[in-house]
Amino acid sequence: MDYFYTLLNEIYKILFLIVPILVSVAMIVWLDRRVWGLVQKRRGPNVVGPFGLFQTLADALKYIFKEIIIPASANKIIFILAPIITMTLALVAWAVIPLSETLVLSNINVGILYLFAVSSLGVYGIIMGGWASNSKYPFLGAIRSAAQMVSYEVSIGIIIINVLLCVGSLNLNDIVLAQKNLWYVIPLFPMFVVFFISALAETNRPPFDLPEAEAELVAGYQTEYSGMMYAMFWLGEYANILLMCAMGSILFLGGWLPPLDIYPLNIVPAPIWMIFKILFLFFLFAIIKAIVPRYRYDQLMRLGWKVFLPFSLIYVVLTASFLLYFDKLPKGSF
Amino acid sequence: MLAHAIFFYFFSILAIFSALMVITSRSTVNSVFFLILDFISVGCLFIMVGAEFLGMILLIVYVGAVAVLFLFVVMMLNVAQQKQSWFIGQKSTHIPSGLIVSVLIFLELLVVIGGWKYKENVMTSSNLVIDTNITNTHSIGSVMYTDYILYFQLSGIILLLSMVGAIILTYRKRENVKTQSYFKQISREKSSAVMLKEVDFNKGVNVDD
Incomplete structure (x- = not known):
């Protein structure tokens, strides 16, 4: 009986995490299109509901009622599994994101490794979808995407090492608490910029959206998908973007901490700061989508391997030697 | 303990089943997918033992990077042709x-x-x-970088050597390949790039000189 109640309790907690995330994904799609429209002097979606807020819900409803088409020559099981994997992985990672010191589903010791592992698994949804479609454009898109995500993961991993050197713990709450006096965006500002650009590439956002470059590959790995399965890819993609924003705000912007520990700022509840930071990073994502042209593929690879990788490696050496010289290495948990 | 046992048997049966499927499944792509499933279930077993660091590293390195490249290569193979040579052609x-x-x-x-x-x-x-009292990440670190530093460095050097070797084996210099030199592009001056020419009527001009 005890197991049963624990199970029910866990399911209740998981639902209270997942439903707000799905709703905020819907809202974030609206925000993205709205910002994109405003930059281009259009109005953007503004018809359905107040300010067009319900546009995404209307889109989702439309997708639900559309027919799901599975190509005759496709590998059916993998074809159906691919969007499910994308969506699940995008949601599963949220289990470790702390919205405040206590408001976290699972406060594990290796939180940042878990986040990194789940985000590196995200490539499977894309590569499986592209291969199982058994068609040329999806396959080209999948291969581009696999190469791109693997190369930018390397630099994200090394940037995480930079932050971990300063923290001395893999726990996400420890990472946030270590920034109580100084957000890491100030001492590690170059790493923040590199992380942000790598996050753009990791989530296949413009200017690195080559896997779905509509001028060359129709819609990349999603070409053969329709109806709800397409919608799942799409929701998973945006959930991943939100996840990257959350990761950026935990690693560099102090997570749920207020900017300064002074009176009017520190009575604002912690989750609000976290959400505000995630939204700020997402706003940057949206602006960049609107103002930057797409990279060429060889330039993308050059940027990942020849610029970001050596730069972040050198920065690891710099950070380590700085911490060692000034005797600032974290000693807390030994 | 019951839940622990259930999860243990679930993951271990999954690991053994997928390991068997890796070697028995006909399609190479399917066996790579089963290999990935095997890695994931072994990673889960690691986490259940309490070695969460090893489990996560297994996921990141093997599933997140190595298996992706595996899949990458296997998907490029021509499955139909390969089947022929494997099953009908000469002895393997x-x-x-x-x-x-x-x-x-x-x-x-x-x-x-x-x-x-x-x-x-x-x-x-x-x-x-x-x-x-200390997490296993700390204990692995404190052993790996003190007692076993030599072996750690040696394994790193072996990996580096194999990488260099693979690059040397597959590298070939190709002729007539146009590459973009950013330095050249940026350091172009107006004087060397643009010139003004008087063009005679009905004669045209040779640009190459």
């Missing part, structure tokens, strides 16, 4: 070498497990005192 030459390798691995396992069985502390590391 892989079987003897495969047998030798697998017998060697089996013997190694026998030595390791048998040694463990008959002599208590066959491994020096089992003499180490385990402090339950």
